Amino acid sequence: MALSREDLLEAYRRMKTIREFEERVHVEFAKGGIPGFVHLYAGEEASAAGVCMNLTDDDKIASTHRGHGHCIGKGVDVHGMMAEIFGKRTGTCRGKGGSMHIADLDTGMLGANGIVGGGPPLVCGAALAAKLKRTGGVAVAFFGDGASNQGTTFEAMNLATVWRLPAIFVAENNGYAEATAAKFSVSCEDISTRAAGFGMPGVTVDGHDFFAVYEAMREAVDRARNGGGPSLIEAKLDRFFGHFEGDNQNYRAPDEVKRIRAEKDCLQRFRARVASDIAAAELDAIDADVRKLIDDAVAQAIAAPDPLPEDLTTDVYIRY
C-alpha cells in the first residue's frame, strides 16, 4: 500500500503533534507544574508514526517509560494525556497512572510501562488473543536499547516464534539506556541481528526517516497478518532530551544534542522528502493547528480538577 497524500499529511500531523507535545511538556515541567518522572520522546517521532501508520484500532501496542509518542502515534487523545501527565482527574487514567502508565485500551494502547522490558511479554498475549479470536490483528512491542538486554524481551521473542504469533518487536535504539551508552551495554552492533537467534526476520532502519520505518513495518505487518509470524525492527534514532526531565546529560558529548537537532530532525527530513508533492504552507498550517491543540490541552490540564480523596481507594479491584 503506497502512502496517499492524505496519509502523508496524517503522518506529518502525528509526528508534529508528538514533537509539540514533548517540547511543551519540557517547558511545563521546568515551570514545576508536572509532578513525578517524565521521559520525553522528542527526536524519535518517525518511529512511532512510521509504525502506527500501519496499524488500525484493532491492533495493539505496548509501550515504554518513554511512551508519549507511541500514545499519540496510536491515536490516544492528547487532552487526556496532558491532563494525565499533570495528575488530573480528567486524565486518560484519571490521574492514577501519570506519564509512565498512560493506557487506552479503546485505541489499542496497552500502556506505557515503568518496567524496562515489561511490554514484550504482554504483546505476546495481545497477539495470541488476535490469533485465537481470528481478528487479523497484530500486536507491537516498542522497547529501547536498554530493554533489548532484558530477559523478558528474549523470552517474548522466543515465545512469539514458537507460537507463530502476529507480533512485531520494535527496538528503538536511541543510543542510551539511561546514562549508559548502547555501544557499551548492547553486545552486538545491530540489535536486529538478534532476531536470527530467535528464528525471525530482523532489520535495522534509520529511525530518523519516517519512510524507512514505515516500509519496514509494512513488510512486518503483512507477514504477521498473513500468518508468517513475528519480526524484529530496529530503528536507530536519537532523543532530543535526557533520559528524564532534570537529566543534565553530562554523559553526552558537548554539542551532541545541538548537532542532532540540526542534522537528524525527522520532521525536517520529512518536509524535504515530500517537498515536491506537498506545499510548505500546507505543512505550516498543520504546525499552527497542532500548536493550538497543545496550547489548549495544556490550558485545560492546568484548569482541570485534581482527583477526589475517594479516588484513592477505587479501581483496585472490579469486585472485592
Added chain:
Amino acid sequence: MARKILFQQAINEALDQEMARDSNVIVMGEDVIGGTGADGEMDAWGGVLGVTKGLYGKYGERIMDTPISESAFVGAAVGAAACGLRPVCELMFIDFLGVCFDQIYNQAAKFRYMFGGKAKTPIVIRTMIGAGFRAAAQHSQCLYPVFTHIPGLKVVIPSSPYEAKGLLIQAIRDDDPVIFCEHKALYAMEGEVPEESYTIPFGEANVVREGSDVTIVALARMVGFAEKAAAALAKDGISCEIIDPRTTSPLDEDTILESVENTGRLVVVDEASPRCGMAADIAALVAQKAFGALEAPIELVTPPHTPVPFSGVLEDLYIPGPARIEAAVRRIAEYA
C-alpha cells in the same frame, strides 16, 4: 450421597466445565499437554501431575504447552487477559513465580488502578504450594502471603476437593487477577463434589467445625491437621471452632472476629514462613479488632523461619502438624 472424586480431578473438572462454557477460557503452561513437538504421544503428561489431562483432546488450540519461559507466558497471559481472553496459566510450583514476578505484581495487579479503572485482567495463575514431598527449598514453599500483600491480586487457597472446584470456577469467572494455590499434598484427597458447575464466593470463610472454647484459623493442608487436633481435644472436653478463610485476599475478617468474640481464644495455623505471614496478619487483625474479647495470648503455629529442608527428618519437624496444634490449643485453653 454425592459423588466422591480426588482434589486434582475436581480441578480438572472445573477447567473442563469452564472451557466448555466459555470459549475465551484458555489454558497454558509447561507440559499442560505434554508432548508438543515431540515424536511420541500428545497429551503425554497433561500437567506435571496429570491435572490437565484430557483437555487437549477436547479443546485443541485453546490449551498450549509453553517453553520453560515463565516471564514470557505469564506476561502473555496477562496481555491476553487485557485483550478479552480468560487465560488460566499453570505455573507448576509457586517457588517459580520469582522468575516472572514482575508480570504479576507490576503488570497484572496494577493495570486496573494505574489505568484509571479502564482495564480488566481476568487471569488465573494455578500453582502448587506446600512441603511434605522431600522436594527441598525451591519446590515446597507456601508463598501466598507474598501475593496477599499486593493490592490488585486475589489469593485463593482451597483445602478440599469441594472447595477446589467451586473456587476455581469462581476464579475463572472473576474479572480480577487470581493466584490459585493448590497444596500438592491435597491432590490425592478424596471428597464429595457435585457433578454440576458451582461457585464458591471469594471472601467467605468456611466454618469447618463449630466450637466454643478456642478458635483455630487454618489454611490449605493445615485445615485437615486442625480437624485431627480438634477431634483429639474434644475427647478432653475442649471444644474448637475451625475456620478456613479459603481466600486470603479478600479475607473474611467478620467470620474470624465473630468466632473469637465467642471463644475468646485464637490459634492461627499457617504453613507459610512466620514473618509477615498469614498467621501474623490474622493475629494482628484480632488483636486490633477483638482485643476486648481475648482471654489468652494468641498462639501462632507456623514453621520456623527457615527454608524448607530436604531431609525427611528435618522436613517433618518443619511442617506444623496436629500435635503442635493440639499443644497450642491446650496452652491457651488452660491460660488463666
